Each structure stands twice: as C-alpha cells, then as structure tokens.
Amino acid sequence: MPVYVERYHVTGALHALLAGLKRVGNRLVAPLRRGEGPNKFRLSSVDTATTTIDGSVGWRNRPPATLACPQCDSEIYQRHAHDTIDCPRCRATFDGNEFDDLELIAFECPVCRTEMRHGTRHPERFGFPEWATCDACRYHWEFRHSY
Numbered sequence: 001m002p003v004y005v006e007r008y009h010v011t012g013a014l015h016a017l018l019a020g021l022k023r024v025g026n027r028l029v030a031p032l033r034r035g036e037g038p039n040k041f042r043l044s045s046v047d048t049a050t051t052t053i054d055g056s057v058g059w060r061n062r063p064p065a066t067l068a069c070p071q072c073d074s075e076i077y078q079r080h081a082h083d084t085i086d087c088p089r090c091r092a093t094f095d096g097n098e099f100d101d102l103e104l105i106a107f108e109c110p111v112c113r114t115e116m117r118h119g120t121r122h123p124e125r126f127g128f129p130e131w132a133t134c135d136a137c138r139y140h141w142e143f144r145h146s147y
C-alpha cells in the first residue's frame with residue numbers, strides 16, 4: 001500500500017512537470033508566429049558564447065547584399081540592411097525593409113569580399129536568409145542566435 005501511494009505521487013508530480021513544460025513551450029513559440037521580417041527585427045541578445053570565428057548577428061549587422069532589380073534585372077548593391085535599395089540603371093528605388101520583396105543574388109563577405117553561401121533555417125516563417133557564411137575566411141553571419 002505505501003508503494004502504491006508513492007507511485008501515485010510520482011505520477012502526479014510528473015504530470016504537473018509536463019504540463020509546466022508545455023506552457024513554457026507555448027510561450028516560447030508564440031512570439032515566433034508573428035511573422036517578423038527585417039523591418040521588425042529585434043535586437044538579439046548579447047553574445048555570451050566564446051567563439052574564435054569572426055562573424056556577426058542580427059539583421060542590422062547583415063553582410064552587404066546584391067539584389068536583382070525587379071524592373072530591369074540589373075544588380076543592385078545594398079551595403080547596409082537599412083540602406084535604400086537604388087537601381088543604378090532604371091532608377092527604381094526601394095526602402096531597406098522591402099528587401100524580402102526583391103530577389104537576393106548574393107551576400108558579400110564584409111571581410112574578404114568573397115561571395116557568401118546563405119540559407120534559411122525556418123523557410124515557413126521567414127522569407128529572407130537567416131544565415132550566410134564565407135568559405136574563404138570563415139566569416140559567418142546569423143539573423144539571430146538560437147531560440
């Protein structure tokens with residue numbers, strides 16, 4: 001009988017723990033569903049991890065980008081994330097936060113100017129790259145740290 005009672009207590013505690021974890025999980029997921037884009041970017045937390053690889057985090061610290069002009073297909077160079085996107089040929093102009101409406105051709109490594117590889121980690125949530133890495137000098141950029 002005492003064994004049975006004890007087992008009941010453990011099960012109850014475990015159940016409460018799981019319910020608590022589920023609540024925490026919902027809280028963590030909720031803010032990510034708001035469709036954050038480059039213009040709604042929040043400051044990422046301070047980088048506490050020790051790393052020897054050169055790099056940066058956050059949309060604001062994004063590497064320079066080359067975009068395709070949707071009107072004339074010319075390449076548009078946008079150095080900083082919030083710079084205006086001005087086509088040098090047809091003079092089309094886009095606001096910095098219209099970045100994800102344009103086709104990205106490449107990111108340029110801010111250290112050695114090599115074309116970087118880039119990709120998305122959550123294509124269902126974000127319509128823009130979340131990372132870029134330079135194979136030449138190992139410079140790496142992340143939209144944000146791990147959740």
Ligand SMILES: [Zn+2]
Nearest residue numbers: 069072087090
């Ligand atoms: Zn153009």
Ligand SMILES: [Zn+2]
Nearest residue numbers: 109112134137
């Ligand atoms: Zn590089």
